[in-house]
Amino acid sequence: xxxxxxxxxxxxxxxxxxxxxxxxxxxxxxxxxxxxxxxxxxxxxxxxxxxxxxxxxxxxxxxxxxxxxxxxxxxxxxxxxxxxxxxxxxxxxxxxxxxxxxxxxxxxxxxxxxxxxxxxxxxxxxxxxxxxxxxxxxxxxxxxxxxxxxxxxxxxxxxxxxxxxxxxxxxxxxxxxxxxxxxxxxxxxxxxxxxxxxxxxxxxxxxxxxxxxxxxxxxxxxxxxxxxxxxxxxxxxxxxxxxxxxxxxxxxxxxxxxxxxxxxxxxxxxxxxxxxxxxxxxxxxxxxxxxxxxxxxxxxxxxxxxxxxxxxxxxxxxxxxxxxxxxxxxxxxxxxxxx
Amino acid sequence: xxxxxxxxxxxxxxxxxxxxxxxxxxxxxxxxxxxxxxxxxxxxxxxxxxxxxxxxxxxxxxxxxxxxxxxxxxxxxxxxxxxxxxxxxxxxxxxxxxxxxxxxxxxxxxxxxxxxxxxxxxxxxxxxxxxxxxxxxxxxxxxxxxxxxxxxxxxxxxxxxxxxxxxxxxxxxxxxxxxxxxxxxxxxxxxxxxxxxxxxxxxxxxxxxxxxxxxxxxxxxxxxxxxxxxxxxxxxxxxxxxxxxxxxxxxxxxxxxxxxxxxxxxxxxxxxxxxxxxxxxxxxxxxxxxxxxxxxxxxxxxxxxxxxxxxxxxxxxxxxxxxxxxxxxxxxxxxxxxxxxxxxxxxxxxxxxxxxxxxxxxxxxxxxxxxxxxxxxxxxxx
Numbered sequence: 001x002x003x004x005x006x007x008x009x010x011x012x013x014x015x016x017x018x019x020x021x022x023x024x025x026x027x028x029x030x031x032x033x034x035x036x037x038x039x040x041x042x043x044x045x046x047x048x049x050x051x052x053x054x055x056x057x058x059x060x061x062x063x064x065x066x067x068x069x070x071x072x073x074x075x076x077x078x079x080x081x082x083x084x085x086x087x088x089x090x091x092x093x094x095x096x097x098x099x100x101x102x103x104x105x106x107x108x109x110x111x112x113x114x115x116x117x118x119x120x121x122x123x124x125x126x127x128x129x130x131x132x133x134x135x136x137x138x139x140x141x142x143x144x145x146x147x148x149x150x151x152x153x154x155x156x157x158x159x160x161x162x163x164x165x166x167x168x169x170x171x172x173x174x175x176x177x178x179x180x181x182x183x184x185x186x187x188x189x190x191x192x193x194x195x196x197x198x199x200x201x202x203x204x205x206x207x208x209x210x211x212x213x214x215x216x217x218x219x220x221x222x223x224x225x226x227x228x229x230x231x232x233x234x235x236x237x238x239x240x241x242x243x244x245x246x247x248x249x250x251x252x253x254x255x256x257x258x259x260x261x262x263x264x265x266x267x268x269x270x271x272x273x274x275x276x277x278x279x280x281x282x283x284x285x286x287x288x289x290x291x292x293x294x295x296x297x298x299x300x301x302x303x304x305x306x307x308x309x310x311x312x313x314x315x316x317x318x319x320x321x322x323x324x325x326x327x328x329x330x331x332x333x334x335x336x337x338x339x
Numbered sequence: 340x341x342x343x344x345x346x347x348x349x350x351x352x353x354x355x356x357x358x359x360x361x362x363x364x365x366x367x368x369x370x371x372x373x374x375x376x377x378x379x380x381x382x383x384x385x386x387x388x389x390x391x392x393x394x395x396x397x398x399x400x401x402x403x404x405x406x407x408x409x410x411x412x413x414x415x416x417x418x419x420x421x422x423x424x425x426x427x428x429x430x431x432x433x434x435x436x437x438x439x440x441x442x443x444x445x446x447x448x449x450x451x452x453x454x455x456x457x458x459x460x461x462x463x464x465x466x467x468x469x470x471x472x473x474x475x476x477x478x479x480x481x482x483x484x485x486x487x488x489x490x491x492x493x494x495x496x497x498x499x500x501x502x503x504x505x506x507x508x509x510x511x512x513x514x515x516x517x518x519x520x521x522x523x524x525x526x527x528x529x530x531x532x533x534x535x536x537x538x539x540x541x542x543x544x545x546x547x548x549x550x551x552x553x554x555x556x557x558x559x560x561x562x563x564x565x566x567x568x569x570x571x572x573x574x575x576x577x578x579x580x581x582x583x584x585x586x587x588x589x590x591x592x593x594x595x596x597x598x599x600x601x602x603x604x605x606x607x608x609x610x611x612x613x614x615x616x617x618x619x620x621x622x623x624x625x626x627x628x629x630x631x632x633x634x635x636x637x638x639x640x641x642x643x644x645x646x647x648x649x650x651x652x653x654x655x656x657x658x659x660x661x662x663x664x665x666x667x668x669x670x671x672x673x674x675x676x677x678x679x680x681x682x683x684x685x686x687x688x689x690x691x692x693x694x695x696x697x698x699x700x701x702x703x704x705x706x707x708x709x710x711x712x713x714x715x716x717x718x719x720x721x
Contacts, residue, residue, distance in 0.1 A: 086678055093379060113685060114382075114685045115376075115380045135578075142577075144577075145578055147498060157394040157395075158394045161394045161395045175669055177666040177667055177669075177678070181470075185669065188478055
């Protein structure tokens with residue numbers, strides 16, 4: 001009994017200590033640890049999923065690598081922590097992870113009430129619906145009275161409820177905790193349609209026996225800007241996350257790629273010189289190495305390369321750039337000037 | 340200072356210190372957590388319960404619309420949890436009683452079959468069985484477009500079983516009153532007839548009379564055209580059947596899985612309870628000329644019941660808590676609804692506190708009920 005009391009006492013003290021240990025900035029913590037701890041999805045092909053060699057691959061994983069490259073000059077100094085959709089914010093709040101790069105939608109209430117801030121949008125997504133071609137449906141509005149499968153996470157359940165309420169239609173919602181059960185129920189015909197972010201639908205379609213049998217309906221029923229998140233009240237760390245992402249976008253705009261970044265070091269373009277750290281000392285202002293921009297591009301390439309490698313038309317997901325094209329190519333991807 | 344050497348005083352003193360210490364630790368944890376949350380600017384409190392939920396719950400034991408509050412959504416989750424665990428406990432107990440008795444059968448085939456049944460169900464995690472039953476239902480049964488038409492108005496597909504729903508248009512209250520009154524009368528008659536039989540030693544037709552008392556008033560009301568029922572037959576809609584009563588595969592798979600798991604546990608408890616009754620009871624019953632079946636029903640089972648009740652309480656608590664596995668196969672129980680709420684509000688601590696509180700309160704209620712029943716049937720020493 002006495003020992004039990006002692007251990008409870010120790011646990012309580014440990015808890016109190018954990019509460020006050022947040023004095024160090026995130027950058028200091030990350031540097032002292034020697035690696036970045038990045039929260040990603042459990043297994044979402046194209047965004048974060050281990051390949052056959054066990055290396056984490058995907059769009060979200062590459063965002064983590066770019067931040068690690070900015071801090072350490074080495075994109076592989078990352079520990080990927082798969083986070084559950086329900087506890088991802090708690091993992092960030094508690095300091096278990098340094099940054100959350102997990103197809104997370106930037107919304108007002110998350111920004112305002114969860115003690116975290118969002119970086120720049122890395123992927124403009126929207127909720128869509130996928131149906132078998134054999135159903136003969138060409139618009140989501142024709143889906144009244146249908147059963148729709150979804151995951152409990154995010155705001156999908158609310159968006160789809162709002163959509164059908166707006167057109168005054170009834171539907172049956174079937175909610176699964178596990179993505180595998182969700183897919184299985186859809187493929188077996190338990191539900192007529194499955195709803196999720198369009199990027200996620202592409203990922204679900206990619207693993208179907210015959211992907212050509214399914215179509216994603218044209219409606220986008222919600223705006224889902226996916227962005228990395230970090231704890232609030234740490235502007236320095238927020239700046240590092242944001243500018244690592246913007247560096248990827250600026251690099252695409254300037255035509256700097258993973259392959260030609262060494263050549264570009266000799267570029268005459270003053271913008272490129274500043275970005276790669278050939279002139280001026282921008283990196284120091286962030287508390288980073290002056291070659292941080294060079295390191296980011298050297299380790300993952302530019303935004304376009306990250307997109308095409310993980311989710312682009314050449315991959316199983318087969319997504320077009322759409323709104324994720326550069327601003328000067330008709331898209332929304334726009335980096336503030338790096339100067 | 341003599342009271343310091345008083346054993347009773349010291350016992351109380353230590354207990355009060357222990358309770359105080361636990362309370363202090365609890366309070367420290369709570370205040371640290373809420374302090375940290377406030378410091379990180381994370382919303383706290385239970386205000387979110389009154390906000391509109393904004394999502395639909397298809398399977399709900401009480402009426403629910405997307406415009407209702409989050410609090411009501413959680414209530415729907417509680418109702419769904421209670422519904423499925425209660426039905427699973429009832430079906431599981433009936434099945435388990437049969438299997439437990441079969442385990443002791445003199446017929447070797449029956450006894451071995453019961454043994455295999457129990458061991459198969461007890462030794463594989465329930466979650467795997469739930470996946471199995473659910474996969475079987477949605478993979479083996481045809482999609483709703485090719486639903487099996489079993490009887491007029493009865494359809495079976497991988498979207499569940501649809502049967503015609505009876506909507507009572509008129510005389511519903513009268514019918515209900517007749518049934519309740521009939522049940523009360525039947526109970527009274529049965530008690531009176533048993534007393535009479537014990538007193539006179541002669542068998543009477545108490546059971547039959549009680550059954551008549553239960554059914555005749557309702558039947559008379561029906562024949563007198565006091566009740567009008569409108570049958571709502573399911574019809575083929577654009578994608579699925581509309582109207583009628585839907586029994587969804589998620590519910591069936593969960594009920595089936597839970598009930599089977601209960602039945603295996605109950606079977607073992609019943610077997611152990613029966614074997615614990617002294618062999619002399621069987622022999623005495625045989626000496627009185629009772630058949631084996633009657634000896635079991637009238638002599639052994641009532642005595643076994645006293646041993647069975649306490650472990651049975653555990654089984655019921657387990658089924659109630661296991662119902663939270665519903666989340667794996669898409670049945671909207673308390674945990675699933677709470678998860679959706681958690682995702683929309685981000686207030687995980689409060690939501691988890693609510694569902695832990697609900698499980699705790701309902702589990703304690705089950706324990707109290709079973710303890711009361713246990714005290715009721717326990718052997719009273721005179």
